Amino acid sequence: MASSEDEGGNGGSSEAGEEKETVKKRRLGFLATAWLTFYNIAMTAGWLVLAVAMVRFYMEKGTHKGLYKSIQKTLKFFQTFALLEIVHCIIGIVPTSVLVTGVQVSSRIFMVWLITHSIKPIQNEDSVVLFLVAWTVTEITRYSFYTFNLLNHLPYFIKWARYNFFIILYPVGVVGELLTIYAALPYVKKTGMFSLRLPNKYNVSFDYYYFLLITMASYIPLFPQLYFHMLRQRRKVLHGEVIVEKDD
Numbered sequence: 433m434a435s436s437e438d439e440g441g442n443g444g445s446s447e448a449g450e451e452k453e454t455v456k457k458r459r460l461g462f463l464a465t466a467w468l469t470f471y472n473i474a475m476t477a478g479w480l481v482l483a484v485a486m487v488r489f490y491m492e493k494g495t496h497k498g499l500y501k502s503i504q505k506t507l508k509f510f511q512t513f514a515l516l517e518i519v520h521c522i523i524g525i526v527p528t529s530v531l532v533t534g535v536q537v538s539s540r541i542f543m544v545w546l547i548t549h550s551i552k553p554i555q556n557e558d559s560v561v562l563f564l565v566a567w568t569v570t571e572i573t574r575y576s577f578y579t580f581n582l583l584n585h586l587p588y589f590i591k592w593a594r595y596n597f598f599i600i601l602y603p604v605g606v607v608g609e610l611l612t613i614y615a616a617l618p619y620v621k622k623t624g625m626f627s628l629r630l631p632n633k634y635n636v637s638f639d640y641y642y643f644l645l646i647t648m649a650s651y652i653p654l655f656p657q658l659y660f661h662m663l664r665q666r667r668k669v670l671h672g673e674v675i676v677e678k679d680d
C-alpha cells in the first residue's frame with residue numbers, strides 16, 4: 433500500500449517528509465507517542481466492534497428496533513473514553529484547539545448520556561440510526577488515520593477518507609442528532625425530567641425542555657465552526673495550503 437508520503441505529499445521529496453515526521457515525533461516524546469498510539473488503536477477497535485455489532489444486528493433481526501439497546505454499553509464506553517481528547521489538547525500532546533474538541537466531544541456525550549440513555553422511548557427512532565452510522569464510520573476512519581499517521585505508514589485512501597467523508601457524514605450526523613432531540617421533546621415536557629420547579633430549597637428553577645430547545649438552537653452557530661474547521665484541515669492536509677488558525 434502506498435503511504436501518504438509517496439502519494440499525498442505537498443511537493444517535497446519523500447525523504448524530506450520522513451525527516452519532518454521524525455522531528456515532529458521527537459518533539460512529541462516517546463511516552464506521548466506511545467500513549468496516543470495505544471489510545472487510537474483502542475478507539476479504532478472499539479468503533480469497529482460497534483460497526484460489526486450494528487451490521488450483525490440488522491442482518492439477524494432485519495430491523496433497527498432494539499439496535500440501540502444491544503450496542504449501548506459499547507457506545508457509552510468508547511464515546512465517554514473520548515473525553516480524553518479534551519485532556520490531550522489541554523496538555524498539548526495534540527495540536528487541536530481545546531474549544532473545537534470540547535464542543536465536539538461534549539455534544540456527543542450529551543447525546544449519549546442525557547438524550548438516548550435517559551429517554552428510553554426515543555431509542556428506536558430512525559434518527560438514532562442516522563447519527564450512530566455517521567459517528568461509527570467517522571470514528572473508524574479518524575482513529576485509524578491517527579494510528580497509521582503516528583506509525584508513519586499512512587495509506588492514502590485512509591487520509592483521503594478522513595478528509596472527505598465528513599463532508600457528507602457531518603450533516604447526516606447533525607440531522608440525526610437534531611431529529612432525536614426533537615423526538616425527545618414531548619416526553620421531556622410531559623415528565624418534567626431533569627427539571628427543577630420553584631419553590632425549592634435551592635431557590636433555582638431549571639427546565640430541561642427549554643434547555644433542549646436552546647441546545648438545538650446552538651447547533652446553528654456552533655456546527656458551522658466545526659465544519660469549517662474540518663474544511664480548513666482538508667485544504668491543509670490534502671492540498672498543502674498553509675492556514676493560520678486563531679488561538680482560543
Ligand SMILES: CCCCCCCCCCCCC[C@@H](O)CC(=O)SCCNC(=O)CCNC(=O)[C@H](O)C(C)(C)COP(=O)(O)OP(=O)(O)OC[C@H]1O[C@@H](n2cnc3c(N)ncnc32)[C@H](O)[C@@H]1OP(=O)(O)O
Nearest residue numbers: 526527528533536539542566570578598601602605654665
Ligand atoms: C452540554 C451541552 C452540549 C451542547 C452541544 C451544542 C451543539 C454543538 C454543535 C455540535 C455539532 C456536532 C455534531 C457531531 O456530533 C456530528 C458528527 O460528528 S457526525 C460524524 C462526522 N463528524 C466528523 O467528521 C467530526 C469528527 N470529529 C473530529 O474530527 C474532531 O473531533 C475535531 C475536533 C472536530 C477535529 O479534529 P482535529 O482538529 O484534531 O483535526 P485533525 O484530525 O485534522 O487533527 C489535527 C492534528 O491533531 C492531530 N491529532 C488529533 N487527534 C489526535 C490523536 N488522537 N492522535 C494523534 N494525533 C492526533 C492530527 O494528527 C493533526 O496533526 P497534524 O496537523 O500535525 O498532522
